[in-house]
Amino acid sequence: MAGVSAPPAQTEHAGSVATFLLLLAVAVLWQVRWGTIPDTSWLIIVCERMLSGERLYTQVHEVNPPFSVWLYLPPVAAARIFGMAPEILAQAWTYLAGLIGVWFSGTIVRRAGFPERPTLFALGPAFFAVLVIFPGNVFSQREHIGVALFLPLLALHAWRARNDAEAEPSPGIAVLAGLCGSVLLLVKPYYAVMVLASALLVAGRRRSLKPIFALEHWVIAGICVAYLAAVIRTHPEFLRDVYPLLVELYGKGGASAHVMAYYGCAWLFLAFLALWSWPVGRFPELAAVALAASAAALVPLFYQAKGWPYHAYPALSLAVAANFCLLALPRMKRQSAGLLSYLAVPPPGLISLAIMVAFVLNWPTQKPNSAVVATIRAATFEPTVAIITPDLDTAHPLTGMIGGRFVSAEAHDWIGQVAAARYEEAALGGDAIRAAHYQTIMTRYAEGKRQEFERLRPDLIVMKIDDGPWTRQLIGHFGFDRLLAGYRVLLERGRLRIYLRNDYVRPNPPPAG
Numbered sequence: 001m002a003g004v005s006a007p008p009a010q011t012e013h014a015g016s017v018a019t020f021l022l023l024l025a026v027a028v029l030w031q032v033r034w035g036t037i038p039d040t041s042w043l044i045i046v047c048e049r050m051l052s053g054e055r056l057y058t059q060v061h062e063v064n065p066p067f068s069v070w071l072y073l074p075p076v077a078a079a080r081i082f083g084m085a086p087e088i089l090a091q092a093w094t095y096l097a098g099l100i101g102v103w104f105s106g107t108i109v110r111r112a113g114f115p116e117r118p119t120l121f122a123l124g125p126a127f128f129a130v131l132v133i134f135p136g137n138v139f140s141q142r143e144h145i146g147v148a149l150f151l152p153l154l155a156l157h158a159w160r161a162r163n164d165a166e167a168e169p170s171p172g173i174a175v176l177a178g179l180c181g182s183v184l185l186l187v188k189p190y191y192a193v194m195v196l197a198s199a200l201l202v203a204g205r206r207r208s209l210k211p212i213f214a215l216e217h218w219v220i221a222g223i224c225v226a227y228l229a230a231v232i233r234t235h236p237e238f239l240r241d242v243y244p245l246l247v248e249l250y251g252k253g254g255a256s257a258h259v260m261a262y263y264g265c266a267w268l269f270l271a272f273l274a275l276w277s278w279p280v281g282r283f284p285e286l287a288a289v290a291l292a293a294s295a296a297a298l299v300p301l302f303y304q305a306k307g308w309p310y311h312a313y314p315a316l317s318l319a320v321a322a323n324f325c326l327l328a329l330p331r332m333k334r335q336s337a338g339l340l341s342y343l344a345v346p347p348p349g350l351i352s353l354a355i356m357v358a359f360v361l362n363w364p365t366q367k368p369n370s371a372v373v374a375t376i377r378a379a380t381f382e383p384t385v386a387i388i389t390p391d392l393d394t395a396h397p398l399t400g401m402i403g404g405r406f407v408s409a410e411a412h413d414w415i416g417q418v419a420a421a422r423y424e425e426a427a428l429g430g431d432a433i434r435a436a437h438y439q440t441i442m443t444r445y446a447e448g449k450r451q452e453f454e455r456l457r458p459d460l461i462v463m464k465i466d467d468g469p470w471t472r473q474l475i476g477h478f479g480f481d482r483l484l485a486g487y488r489v490l491l492e493r494g495r496l497r498i499y500l501r502n503d504y505v506r507p508n509p510p511p512a513g
Contacts, residue, residue, distance in 0.1 A: 008017070009442070015131075015412075016121065016124060019124075020099075020124070020128060023128055023132065023133070024095060024132065026133070027095070027133055028095075030133060031091065033365055033367070035397055036091070036140070036397045036400065037088065037137050037138075037140060037141065037397070038074070038393040038397060039142075039396075040140045040359060041396040042392060042396045042411045042437065043062075043069055043072045045074060045399065045406050046069050047072050047077075047086070050073070051080060056069060056235060058084075058237060059409065060409055060410070062475075063245075063414070065229065065238055066231055066235050066238065067186040068142055068187065072240040075089035075090045075499065076089070076090070079297060081301065087400060088396075091139075093145075094140040094145055094148075097145045097148040097149055098128060098486055099128075100149065101148035101151040102124060102128050102131065102148075102151065104151075105154070106120070106121065106124060106174070108159060108177070109171070109286070110153055111159075111167075111169075112159035112162065112169075113184060114162075115330055116328035117328075118327045119328035120286075123324050123327070124424055126324055126433070127151075127321060130317050130355075131144075131147075131148050131317075131321055135313065137309060137318075137362050137364065137366060137466065138309050138310040138362050141311045141313070142187040142188070142313070143314055144310065145187075146183045146186075146187045146188075147314050148464075149181070149184065150181050150183070150194070152177045152181070153180060153181030153198075154286075154290055154318075155177075155286065156174065157199060158213060158286040158288070160206070161205040161206065161285040161288070161289065163205070163206070168408070175219050175511075178216035178217065178218070178220050179223070181195065181216065182219065182223040183368075185224055186223070186227055186425065188301075190300045191300065191314065193299050194218070194296045194314065195293075197293055198289040198290075199211060199212050199217065200290055201288060202289065205283065205285070240473060248441075249414075249419065249422070249441075250418070259361075260307055262361065263301060263315070263316070264298075266312075266316060266358045267294070267298060267315055267319055269357060270294075270316065270319035270320060270322075270354050270358060273323050273350065273354055274287065274291055274319070274322050277326035279326075284325065284326060286325040287322045287325035288322075290318050290322035291318070291322040294321075295315075297315035297318065298315050306351075309362045312361075316358040316359065319358070320358060327351075366393040367397070370497075372491060372493055373401050373402055375401070375409040376402045376489050376490065376498060378504055379490055379500060380404075380459060380504070381506055382405060382507075383459035383460045384404065384405050384407045384456065384458045385399045385404040385407065385411045385459070385462060386407075386408040386452075386456065386458035386460070386462070387412060387413070387461070387462045387463070388461060388463040388474060389412055389413060389462065389464040390467065391412055391464055392412045392414075394462055398462065399462075404459075404460065407456050407458055409452060411512070413445075413449070415445045415471060416446060416474065417468065417469075419439075420442050420468070420470040420473050421468065422438040423438035423442055430438060442470075446473070446474055449474075450479055450480065457501065459500065459501050459504050460490070461484070461487060461499040461500075463496075463499065464497070465495050465497050467495070486502055487499060487500060487501050488500055488502055
């Protein structure tokens with residue numbers, strides 16, 4: 001009827017949807033800064049090659065368990081069906097995971113009847129921004145998708161922690177939350193500590209072990225056992241060949257101490273703000289389980305000690321979420337004790353600063369220079385590409401941006417790099433046995449790589465110069481100087497050098513339409 005305004009609930013819902021859509025539009029434009037990040041770009045290539053008939057771990061090698069590839073198979077397969085760029089659908093896949101995570105966790109919060117739910121719904125866009133704006137160069141990483149889908153499980157844990165809950169979660173919600181939460185564990189099994197930490201918190205709150213054996217945990221356990229069986233049956237090469245190399249080489253590298261110290265200080269800053277907002281005489285279930293999972297995520301972060309932003313994302317993003325949950329508490333229940341009681345909540349500017357500090361290392365871009373892409377595209381058309389570099393970001397996403405076809409079995413020469421470095425360390429230290437061991441690994445890898453190059457004769461070779469002992473060994477001792485004699489330097493920018501095969505003739509692209 002004309003002249004009758006919409007009910008307040010409908011107006012509020014419409015405004016929330018509009019805000020989410022606006023955030024989504026901004027995020028899509030904002031993400032252009034990073035493009036498709038190297039890890040996702042490589043996994044898209046792996047999926048494409050598997051869909052073309054190549055076998056994982058045999059013809060195309062990946063250092064992670066197969067779920068890291070399976071996670072991206074749906075958008076890459078859909079891209080083939082619809083004739084779209086797989087990068088577009090991989091990003092859409094990530095936005096979908098973020099929307100599911102926020103929507104489903106919001107649904108659980110509403111059904112549980114948390115007193116902070118009205119303000120939490122108003123903060124919904126802020127939670128969504130943590131998933132689509134602030135990740136930066138972590139966007140579409142496996143951990144990023146896993147954290148987005150982990151939120152409903154944390155909301156369910158908070159529901160079970162409530163002593164005054166009017167109803168118990170239904171089996172359907174428990175099963176769905178378990179399915180969502182299992183993704184993070186399938187990505188990296190050691191993130192089970194996050195489930196365990198929040199589940200133990202719930203058990204302690206309820207003074208019962210019953211929450212540990214809740215239905216959602218049986219779902220997660222069942223999925224993980226089924227996954228392990230699937231890996232053993234379909235990809236025995238991973239446990240037989242890849243995993244021993246990971247233990248032997250991958251675990252022995254680490255980031256600089258100042259990078260790891262930065263992550264620790266950023267987390268402590270967020271934890272301090274959470275303490276500031278912690279209510280007196282009340283247990284804030286939502287914030288508590290988020291902070292417990294966040295603290296548990298520090299264990300794999302510092303154990304791996306690689307210093308990559310996506311390893312820190314679970315700990316930092318959930319610490320931010322815990323602060324949002326505390327801000328959503330009714331004001332009278334938000335008051336802190338001690339000196340902090342003189343301010344009811346941390347100043348908004350301080351919270352904003354903490355969020356910026358948490359994610360600032362996510363914002364450098366690894367996107368190739370547009371001039372480099374233009375030069376290669378002018379000289380080639382859909383070239384085959386191979387690499388001589390231990391750095392993943394040298395050829396990815398460059399290969400996709402030039403319309404190339406990556407033919408190397410390995411995404412980058414991490415095996416050769418680590419083996420060469422360990423060989424030099426052992427040789428200089430006079431440990432002949434260790435030196436011989438690492439030389440065997442390096443020699444086996446280098447000879448396999450040379451045979452691959454001789455067989456494939458790639459159109460382009462992407463290389464980083466002055467790349468440490470590995471590149472020197474490869475060119476000086478394994479015959480790659482002779483191979484490179486058949487190539488000319490197409491361009492050189494900084495440490496990046498692109499070789500083009502001497503007898504390469506640029507084919508004409510097919511006519512449009």
